[in-house]
Amino acid sequence: MVDNVTPKKRTKTNESPFEDEQPNKKPKLEPTNSVENGEVDAPVWCLKKAQEEQPSRHCPYLDTIDRGVLDFDFEKLCSISLSHINVYACMVCGKYFQGRGTNTHAYTHSLDTDHRIFLNLATLKFYCLPDNYEVIDPSLDDIKYVLKPTYTPKHIKYIGQNTKMSRCWDGTLYYPGIIGLNNIKANDYTNVIFHAFSHVPPLRDYFLRESNYSHIKRPPGDKLALLPQRFGELIRKLWDPKAFKAHVSPHEMLQAVVLCSDKKFQIIRQGDANEFLMWFLNTLHMALNGTGKTSSSIVYQIFRGRMRQYMRKVLPVDASDESRRTLSETEEYREQVKELPFLSLALDLPPAPLYLDERMQNIIPQVPLAQLLTKFNGVTEKEYKTYKDNFIKRFELLHLPEYLIITYDRFHKNQWFIEKNPTIVNFPISNVDFYDSLAEDVRDKHKYTTYDLISNVVHDGKPQTQANKGDIAVDIGRYRVQLVHEGTSKWFELEDLHVKEILPQTITLAESYIQIWRLNRKKTRTERMGETEEEIKADTLWKQQSTKNEKGENLMKTEKNGMEI
Structure with missing residues (x-):
């Protein structure tokens, strides 16, 4: 009977104590955490790891932001390529550029003009270019609010009872809701209607909360879906208590009006305010998936009567x-x-009257409303x-x-x-x-x-x-x-x-x-x-x-x- 004998491992001659090392490969160097070691300017091995480890890295260029030139009322298009995809706003000059990669217009702009801070207009995130890292700082929240104002139900409940004036960036005092609308060319007939509707409390409160109409689904490619979205943005900017300037440009809203009306109502040619009012109410009702019932949309609930x-x-x-x-x-x-x-x-x-009075002047008649x-x-x-x-x-x-x-x-x-x-x-x-x-x-x-x-x-x-x-x-x-x-x-x-x-x-x-x-x-x-x-x-x-x-x-x-x- 043969005993179980464990086989001995083969041993190499001239064994070296450094056998496990591979001299042909360079040893890996683990990157140290520069924040823990107190080395703020320590080199980082890759961009992805840098963004993961230091998302709130202190940015030395925050003082270059000029809030006086920021204007988020215009259409979100790149000023060079006219693309609306992945658009960033320069916080120094206020211009819009596309992308933030090495071959994009925003990256080139940061190198040419030494403008470093950019804001993604879709995600509301700040980035420093050309270093390409995200900037997280609570001092930038006011810029986010101006770009996209948000209102809580409690704020909406008491927004109409406000008696305090707000102060914009240049020191101008204003009441939220009582601010001017820019006349781009001949759109004063639309501005007065927007102002009048912004002071109808149920309609105003409805569009101050984007969740009231964001879930409404329209057929794919339907241009009417743009109308309530743009109107809601305009209402929220008109009632913004933290605005940088005491006026709003309805550029995006007017672009939606021109598109949805098939150029019947334009910016460069004045139209009839009454015709625009009736078109806007009926089209907005349709865009909110309204039907013939009075309760089908907020428009009919507020303004519809019967005779x-x-x-x-x-x-x-x-x-x-x-x-x-x-x-x-x-x-x-x-x-x-x-x-x-x-x-x-x-x-x-x-x-x-067809005839003039005794002073050869036109007679302006008066009539009571009753x-x-x-x-x-x-x-x-x-x-x-x-x-x-x-x-x-x-x-x-x-x-x-x-x-x-x-x-x-x-x-x-x-x-x-x-x-x-x-x-x-x-x-x-x-x-x-x-x-x-x-x-x-x-x-x-x-x-x-x-x-x-x-x-x-x-x-x-x-x-x-x-x-x-x-x-x-x-x-x-x-x-x-x-x-x-x-x-x-x-x-x-x-x-x-x-x-x-x-x-x-x-x-x-x-x-x-x-x-x-x-x-x-x-x-x-x-x-x-x-x-x-x-x-x-x-x-x-x-x-x-x-x-x-x-x-x-x-x-x-x-x-x-x-x-x-």
Whole structure:
């Protein structure tokens, strides 16, 4: 029997104590952590490992950032290649460049001009070029906020009640929401509509939160998906309390308007503000996947009302009395009743006088708003002419929306040019009652029937003319908008970049074109009927005095804190 013997390992002759080493290969040198060893400028072996080990490496070029030249309102395109992919903004000169690799425009720009800090406009990350490392510093958060403002539900809840002014980078004081919009060429007719909609609280609050509409899916390649996205960005910039400048350029929003309207509304040619308003509301409703139901989109929930239309065909003039009686009993000439939804109410102005007064000057007529509202009392009839037949219609309202849009029919197009009606409409800025415009069978359902004015769009000068020079209309008027600041109850007038405070008494002196009224749900019609103009003025003065007292208390607290320090 053979015992199990373990075989001995073969041994080499002349064994060396350095047998395990490989003299032909260089020994690996492990990179040391320069931060732990206190060596800030120690060499790093590879870029990837450097970014992993030192993502928040101190950057010595942060003091080169110039916040005064930063402007994130324009389209995110590379200034050289015009590409919208992987675009970076230079924090020193404010220009846009593509990429950050060694062969990109941003990398070349950093070498040519010695501009080091760049911001990725999509990821909101800062990088230092040409070293190509990420810069993480809390002092850069204000730049991120200006590029993409964000609002919490608590902030949105009280944003309309703010009474404090904000200070921008150059020291200008402004109220969030009351800032100018840049008129790039002839887009003042769109600016006034954007301003008016930005002061409709439910619409403003909806678009301040991007999550409200970001989940809405549109068909692939649908250009309407761009409209709510751009409008939301504009609303958030208008109400930004930490802005670097006291104005906003609606460049990206206008690009979306031109694209979605198939160039019907352009930047270089002025259009009609009322036409743009109706197109924008309907297109925005479609972009939010709205249907025929009132609850299908935020647009219909805010502005949609219902009316009842009575229509009958006009009898022939040359018909005899007997034939008139016979025709009136037929289905064609019988009065038809139809319920129609509406987003705005168009009021007809009386025609302007043809003759001059004794001083050989034009007579500017005035008409009260109550007289124009008789169009919807269900009794007043008006003849409407078509290319074939004439109809007589009368209207009455069935449902009052939360926010009512009223337009005045000022412009009429004849065979040669566009005429403008200069009639002045006299109206109170609060406590306008629409009870008489409601149908009798629905009056009991409406507990609140009074409205207060929140925005007034005015057209000054001559109407737009057909005489064009290079597709640019000449000899045209200007649009401006008058808004009420909800927190302070002050009225402001905005015309492009110009913002000024005005007296409420001067609002009715202008040629109003479009108005937005808010339904007052704090007081019923019976309670508001007893209010007088003096009580309303006293209430407004009390609010303004409360605002001044709050400012004085805040100032005293600030001085007290300074003395304690």
